[in-house]
Amino acid sequence: MFKPCIVVPVYNHEHAIGAVLDGLLRHDVPCILVDDGSSAPCAQALDALALAHPGRVTLVRLERNQGKGVAVLSGFRQAAALGHSHALQIDADGQHDTADVPRFLAAAAARPAAIIAGHPVYDESVPKARLYGRYATHVWVWINTLSFDIKDSMCGFRVYPLAPVNALAARRRIGARMNFDTDILVRLFWRGLEVVNLPTRVSYPSDGVSHFRLWRDNLLISWMHTKLFFGMLPRIPFLLARKWRRSAAGSAR
Template identity: 70%
Template sequence: MTEVRFQPCIVIPVFNHEHAIGAVVQRLLPHGVPLILVDDGSFDAGARTLDALAAAHPSRVTLLRHAHNQGKGGAVLTGCRHAHAHGYSHALQIDADGQHETDDVPRFLAQAQATPAAVVVGYPVYDASVPRARYYGRYATHVWVWINTLSLQIRDSMCGFRVYPLASFMALAEKCQLGQRMNFDTDVLVRLYWDGLSMANLPTRVGYPSDGVSHFELWRDNVLISRMHARLFFGMLWRAPRLLARHWRAR
């Protein structure tokens, strides 16, 4: 079997994060990994900031642009399609708002290189300042993910800091419609697990967005997430024998 060359890039979905994205890019550049910024229909100020970043680092930063906002999932899909078409083997997804620990990029990429067929999934390590409601509220999704995979292999499906093997990611994107907005992060992990990929869970410090911008829309995104969990549940039912067999083989 021919060994696949490990060629990673970093994909960053961006929507109106003009106050944070510059600092995020500056922290990522020293890692020496090409950056793909996806402008998901940002307003003028955000678009100008991204244009300036791409112009300042033409050999390091690729800027893709949506004419209209498609949502976080849509932006990640655009970035990953571009990466796969240009020969990258893995894409590290990180948010544009500064909440993720960029110093952990080498550790995530090292894990991806060591286990190239796995998804490297970050799970948040919060400090004492995290609101209890936010912390415990995540467990509703955690429980649904454990039900819909019949496993505990995905420790946190909501953290947007992870590494995808692009061949498997694109194969999944070609055969099904993934969530386009805040339902994307969980949807893609459950479906990649269903496709047989293993999950390498790594702890990572997560803080609050440095620019104070959140694009979570309470009613719309909660409805989308609820529908996603329902679809995944019914998808799990007919996959249950195979998922249980996988679990027992692993034991």
């Protein structure tokens, strides 16, 4: 049974999360807000939102800031405990278009075993350094999957089937911070999950708060790519066989 929810990791986005939640609740899907050790003003804002929407909003609180990846996976575990089959992940800063939620959930319902991954369509607000810098990650992802199946591995707007995600997270450590989105997507791809790319409008960000730390996060991302590359090497036969099977199936059709 397809039973989705929405998971929003939140860290000091008290100025944006109210509008983001309003946009999400319009779609009549339960929301799980994960407070990743936010400061008092944000924590109070989250308490007020959960209180204002009983039965529609669940608040999960981490006592200290542990990073986006830890927050998202905490939300996924809570989602599974509540009986949900799928979780739509979306960032709390307002950069994603909440109007696209029905389109993403419809795609997930049609292909419940797949990951529905957002493919950003940027407006003029995107910093050019961030835009061009993403291409280094794109190239490494194409190398580490031996495919072009993943158009953008860094977008924080996607729908996951919860069972394989939680099973993976229980067996190995996934990137905890800005390396999370790419790390988990590549590892799920290695496990055979299909990735469906959907274009979605992205702006930067509505509350002017970014938690990307240039040196720390670039170092984490570089180390992630290194680990993924060496993890890809023993999987080359599997990845090539998968590519060949898909090519043969396409030719047959």
